[in-house]
Amino acid sequence: MTAVTATTADTFRPALHYAARNTWLNDPNGLIFHEGVYHLYYQNNPLDNVWGNMSWGHATSTDLLTWTEHPVAIACNETEDIFSGSIVYDRNNTSGFGTGSTAPLVAIYTSAYKQVSAHHGIQAQSLAYSLDGGYTWTKHTGNPVLNRGSADFRDPKVFRYQSDAGSYWVMVAVEAQEFQVVLYKSHDLKSWELLSSFGPANATGGVWECPDLFPLPVDSDPDNIQWVLTVNLNPGGPNNGSAGQYFIGDFDGTTFTSATTVTEGLQDPARLGDYQWLDWGRDYYAAVSFSDAPDGRRLMIGWMNNWQYANEIPTSPWRSPMSLVREVSLQSAAGSWQLVQQAAGDLAPHAGHSPSFNLAAVEISDGQHILDGAAGSVQRIDLSVAPGTAEEFGLIVRGNRTQGTRIGIRPTDSRIVVDRRESGQTDFHETFASIDTAPIQATNGSYELTIYVDHCSVEVFAQGGQITLTELIFPAATNTDVSLYATGGTATLNNLSVTQYA
Template sequence: MSRWSASSSARRGTQAQSLAWSSDGGYTWTKHQGNPVLDRNSAEFRDPKVFRYNGPPGSYWVMVAVEAKEHKVVIYSSDNLREWHYLSSFGPANATGGVWECPDLFPLPLDGDEEQTKWLLTVNLNPGGPNGGSDGQYFVGHFDGVAFTSETTVTDGSSQTAELDACHWLDWGRDYYAAVSFNNAPDGRRLMVGWMNNWQYGAAIPTWPWRSSMSLVREMSLVTDRGQPRLSQRVADEYRKGNSLSVNTWSDFPIDEGIHHLDGGAPVEIIEVTFSPGSAEEFGLIIRGKGTDGTRIGIRPSNNRLIMDRTRSGNMEFHDAFASTDTAPLEPASDGSYTLTLFIDRCSVEVFAQNGRVTMTGLIFPEPDSARLSLYARGGTATAPCLKVTRLAEPPVRIAGPLVLSR
């Protein structure tokens, strides 16, 4: 430990990658005596993700990490996890309004066809998200074992004012950051989880005795959408198993102008709904409602936008940046309809629109008894051909973050 401490003191102000291993399932760890194993003499070299690559160049370990302020993902290889060799770098590209962090690189078959496998490079950004603060973006392309080449780059990243709607976002909400996937998940699934918070207000959210939690685990797939490869996300099926108290369904529910309260409602539930636009300028759901409070999840068909309005979501006074109306581009299905699935927890909502083509995650802090569910329309009418509400017995199991945040 003295050698480790001396080395740490000598390296103050820089970041490097080190190696440790566990022989008891992660309860205790042994640090490699030759640490650090990779040093770029940089103050912003962090967040390694390591996986085993097998391809035409050979079989070896690959590390993706970031030079955060340079908006660059750096790629290295190793045969033994101790000696690392530089392969290539990617970036700047697309959104560069803040530092790049927490990269990931993995393959996904396009439309389930293993012969059409592509690679996804994800990288998280803080600040500079499409609705402010922290967020994550992704690129689709090819990895040949040495370099990643993107098919979906829309800007070279030279400007921090890129058209954010044109970038590909892991999530359009305020509260999905530092998302990284699991390697070697059962059944070949690519599962990803993110930190459900935002560095704008992460140290101020009103929770106790914990602060921050992780999102629900998502299963990732790659689909063709309007001729282009796009990420599709769904909550892992395990969350639906053996957890429901009741299920209510409605068919062809007319939504006249105004707010229409539904029977029931619970702090923890899954809502699945399809909307057919009528004459309304905006329509959607109000969740976790009480009195005039509630969080609006709506659609504006005139400009094809999904909306999360938490300006009346409950406790918002803890930080000036929290109350917000966030939006995302959302194209209708071929029949003009919009389909949403909402996973609502006691202080969060995760929205999956159009079969997970667009997702939006937000923290909310309503009163404990704020459980009313409503449909609404503004400036006209709409219809909900299908509405299903599943009340859950207990909140989904989550991992809680630390009480004190530091960077």
């Protein structure tokens, strides 16, 4: 079955983002590119549209934008819930799960054991394998394969580590309540030995979850490789609620050493804005990367929701979308490094019949200015604007004359702002209406924004993807205006283009 397009009965179903047909989803897991297909597995309640009955849902795509939903891949049962994890292609059948010439896909997931289990109250790591390319799965009879006796040991991300001394599997998981990433080594995916741990460090205002560890070239230089460790936390994000942070450094096959740690141990609340965040918005969580992506690309996707209000967003019968898939790269910056993110899928085939809207070299005067011909519900907006005397200036999307989501720049404060207090339905939870901000500096005197607008979201990529903010919004279907605005003075629009999508 394929994702259903928006109808009057399902106003908020996204056109460019994946959402399950009629159930709940949260964290992406088991991401892999295999035999020409991207597989997106995810935390799923197959029986309802609120959290519970955790199993692995499954969707596939060949272009990262059009997804086909499949039956539940790995289901919970009376003894365990199936929490987050990852999938590897065991090319050399190190696990022994393969048959003949068929190498297995192996899922490494967290078993959250229930009261009737002999392991009740424990989270431990288990295996399942697939011999048909990831569509049906068999649980390993020897589960769990790694048990620390912990109630909060979860979210294994496994990859193959190659070195001059040989190769082996590395697992990156968390002790969530201890703010620790723990690393293990295995030759067969069944027997694991502890390598090292990392943390606490930087943001520790909530439990640590869903880690990832991968190498990236700096400035596309294959001779300059740094390792990136991502770890999500809930709560404790830079604008409250759930968020993901990252560290950059070195991994020698045993230990990850961070070169970008700001705070050792438990966080200093005053330093929250100094940490490196995958996304500064309220609705980008549990982001992890695809295994075996083609051409060496590092592709990530996150859950587009926030645990503060996740079960209460006003969507039905489905609840929660995923973000757009993003390609991440690593750039040098002021003696350090930072991740840069861009939307990964080719949106051109999704362009609608409405002509693009273009505008250039215009002064934005004080007030709100609706752009005739730019209205739409699903759009990409590219904007370049230079500061003038205005205290704040920018764009209002999915609006009318009184409502809309403001995406603005406050140059004096060096902040980019997403204001969703008047974005539509906001009263379903007391924390939803928000003004969320991130640090930003002008480049060559201008601010460059690319904004993806969908039926229930905005994703902002600023300064070429150096800063991102992802936010859910729930506007009326009739709120489609795009406006420029300035407050307390003027700014200069260098250029603006709007592409409409079907």
